[in-house]
Amino acid sequence: DARVTQTPRHKVTEMGQEVTMRCQPILGHNTVFWYRQTMMQGLELLAYFRNRAPLDDSGMPKDRFSAEMPDATLATLKIQPSEPRDSAVYFCASGVQNTIYFGEGSWLTVV
Amino acid sequence: GENVEQHPSTLSVQEGDSAVIKCTYSDSASNYFPWYKQELGKRPQLIIDIRSNVGEKKDQRIAVTLNKTAKHFSLHITETQPEDSAVYFCAASKLAGTALIFGKGTTLSVSS
Numbered sequence: 001d002a003r004v005t006q007t008p009r010h011k012v013t014e015m016g017q018e019v020t021m022r023c024q025p026i027l028g029h030n031t032v033f034w035y036r037q038t039m040m041q042g043l044e045l046l047a048y049f050r051n052r053a054p055l056d057d058s059g060m061p062k063d064r065f066s067a068e069m070p071d072a073t074l075a076t077l078k079i080q081p082s083e084p085r086d087s088a089v090y091f092c093a094s095g096v097q098n099t100i101y102f103g104e105g106s107w108l109t110v111v
Numbered sequence: 112g113e114n115v116e117q118h119p120s121t122l123s124v125q126e127g128d129s130a131v132i133k134c135t136y137s138d139s140a141s142n143y144f145p146w147y148k149q150e151l152g153k154r155p156q157l158i159i160d161i162r163s164n165v166g167e168k169k170d171q172r173i174a175v176t177l178n179k180t181a182k183h184f185s186l187h188i189t190e191t192q193p194e195d196s197a198v199y200f201c202a203a204s205k206l207a208g209t210a211l212i213f214g215k216g217t218t219l220s221v222s223s
Contacts, residue, residue: 033210033211035213041215042200042213042214042215042216043155043200043213043216045210045211045212045213048210055210056209056210091154091155098143098145098204098211099145099157099160100157100211101157102147102154102155102156103154104153104154105154
């Protein structure tokens with residue numbers, strides 16, 4: 001049963017620290033997404049890639065967030081410096097065409 | 112860009128009743144409309160989807176209808192069961208491969 005794998009599953013960090021979240025998409029999926037989920041905003045699109053090329057990162061605060069896909073098996077989302085308002089669940093998803101499958105999420109708490 | 116509105120935000124029904132969740136979208140070019148179910152503490156999972164060339168799709172107790180003229184689509188769950196309790200998200204995108212834009216979600220509670 002192929003799944004999107006995300007690490008870490010849970011992270012508590014202090015304000016100002018760097019946070020890196022990693023995602024291994026399902027083998028063969030050419031599109032990778034990063035979403036952020038909060039109670040207030042629901043599922044917000046941060047960035048996505050097709051064939052490792054960034055297509056849209058307009059939903060991402062550029063001053064502190066960055067997303068990359070160094071190879072087809074790894075996508076990263078970095079926050080530097082982190083702030084308490086970044087506390088959320090960060091989901092990676094991968095897909096082919098428009099059907100996408102979510103990972104279990106990285107639960108981030110910034111104190 | 113696309114904007115998806117979802118109603119209601121919460122819905123409580125008795126076991127065995129039907130539940131209907133409605134979504135509207137803004138971009139007339141959108142033509143792919145999936146629904147995801149998210150149980151507490153878990154990841155969203157696809158439960159049904161519809162493309163713009165059909166008006167209705169059914170899968171056992173769930174169905175989705177689409178009205179492209181009015182730019183709205185709905186999820187229908189019949190004979191609800193306690194295990195249907197979850198947050199349901201609608202989404203929209205273009206089949207050419209733009210990202211899914213999600214509604215804010217509906218928390219469905221089914222009481223026995």
